[in-house]
Amino acid sequence: MNDNQYCGKWVGEYTYGDEYDEPVKGKRVTFELDITIVNGLIKGECTDAEATDHFQQPATIEGSLLDNTISFVKRYPHYWQHEKDGQRFLPKLPSQEICYSGQFVNDRFEGEWEIVTKLADAHGDFVSFRGFGQWFMKKEVGSKM
Incomplete structure (x- = not known):
């Protein structure tokens, strides 16, 4: 397949891994991804059911x-993270990078994602958290493949 056949709208789902606390652990979130691919380089935008209410873009x-083989980095408009007491939004901080990788198998992409968060605590010491999960996406019905 050529780059042009992969361009367009994709719909899928990501799932939070076991290192997350309840009720996030195992949670499934739908998303839409609109991508353009030129010479193997991907650019695009993503909206998901979880973040759409919190961001203007x-x-x-x-x-x-x-x-x-696909690999891409997703960046939200600014920092946000799931924590034990709920979601935490810090609009003055840049988004973490969520790294997705996967394979095209049976007419869909599927793979794993990873996010690494590093922040300074109240004492100025850096703490880090790594989150993982699974994901898949299929070309939207009606899009040519």
């Missing part, structure tokens, strides 16, 4: 597609 996507 979609997340950005940048990455690459080589053969049937």
Whole structure:
């Protein structure tokens, strides 16, 4: 397949991994991804059911597609994170980078995502959290493949 066949709207779902606390652990979130691919380089925008209510603009996507392997980084308009007491939004901080990787199998992309969050605590010491999960996406019905 050529780059042009992968361009367009994709719909999918990501799932939070076991290192997250309840009720986030195992939670499934639907998303839409609109991508353009030129010479294997991906650019696009992503909206998801969880973040749409909190941001005025979609997340950005940048990455690459080589053969049937996709990898991209998703960045929201600013920082947000799930915590034990709920979601935490810090509009003055940049978004974390959520790294997606996967394979094109059976007419869909599927793989894993990872996010690494590093923040300074009240004492100025850096703490870090790594989150993982699964994801998949299929070309939207009606889009040519």
